[in-house]
Amino acid sequence: MIRLIKSSDLPALEWDGAYSHFRQVYREVYEQSRIGRTLPWVIDLPSEGIIGQLFVQLDSQNKRFADGSSRAYLFSFRIKPKFQGQGWGTRLLSSVEKDLIDRGFHWTTLKVSKLNELARQFYEHRGYAIIAEEQGEWRYVDHQGIQRVVIDPSYCMEKCLVKEKSPCET
Numbered sequence: 001m002i003r004l005i006k007s008s009d010l011p012a013l014e015w016d017g018a019y020s021h022f023r024q025v026y027r028e029v030y031e032q033s034r035i036g037r038t039l040p041w042v043i044d045l046p047s048e049g050i051i052g053q054l055f056v057q058l059d060s061q062n063k064r065f066a067d068g069s070s071r072a073y074l075f076s077f078r079i080k081p082k083f084q085g086q087g088w089g090t091r092l093l094s095s096v097e098k099d100l101i102d103r104g105f106h107w108t109t110l111k112v113s114k115l116n117e118l119a120r121q122f123y124e125h126r127g128y129a130i131i132a133e134e135q136g137e138w139r140y141v142d143h144q145g146i147q148r149v150v151i152d153p154s155y156c157m158e159k160c161l162v163k164e165k166s167p168c169e170t
């Protein structure tokens with residue numbers, strides 16, 4: 001079942017410690033979802049619990065990526081290793097894109113590391129095109145309150161969600 005997270009899901013998003021460093025980031029994403037700025041989707045299987053996630057930023061200061069009405073930014077997309085390559089990521093992405101179309105959005109945007117060739121191909125095979133490159137520097141505060149700096153040169157990608165219905169307008 002694909003659904004939005006509840007506050008009680010937050011510990012499960014740490015995946016047994018692998019993502020504890022994102023505790024505050026996920027808490028913030030959850031808080032932002034309560035005021036309609038994010039949509040944190042997960043796949044929740046009855047026997048396994050949460051096996052994947054894909055978060056959506058509906059609005060942000062950088063309107064090129066998310067502008068609250070037409071463009072939405074996808075981030076934190078991952079499927080647990082044991083479940084990768086079985087179609088779960090495709091199902092989750094399709095479901096999130098359909099939900100965004102229903103909300104009136106025309107474009108999805110995302111960033112993918114230049115080192116992550118498999119993921120870039122995954123997106124290209126699903127209609128995403130590279131529109132820019134960037135240095136990929138971002139900061140977050142980890143679960144111990146320490147500010148971390150990540151430098152991960154990335155491709156910026158986008159996809160028009162409504163090609164068949166009407167031309168995409170930015």
Ligand SMILES: CC(C)(COP(=O)(O)OP(=O)(O)OC[C@H]1O[C@@H](n2cnc3c(N)ncnc32)[C@H](O)[C@@H]1OP(=O)(O)O)[C@@H](O)C(=O)NCCC(=O)NCCS
Pocket residue numbers: 077078079080083084085086087088089090091111112113116118119121122125
């Ligand atoms: C990328 C990811 C979300 C795709 O989900 P998935 O459930 O494995 O993908 P599906 O089974 O629906 O589809 C398989 C496709 O994913 C690609 N893929 C990307 N990374 C993969 C991985 N680690 N294992 C298996 N397939 C992977 C396959 O090449 C295949 O591509 P194709 O169908 O276009 O030929 C998932 O593999 C993952 O979590 N990877 C690690 C984290 C990551 O890279 N996230 C993206 C950050 S931008």
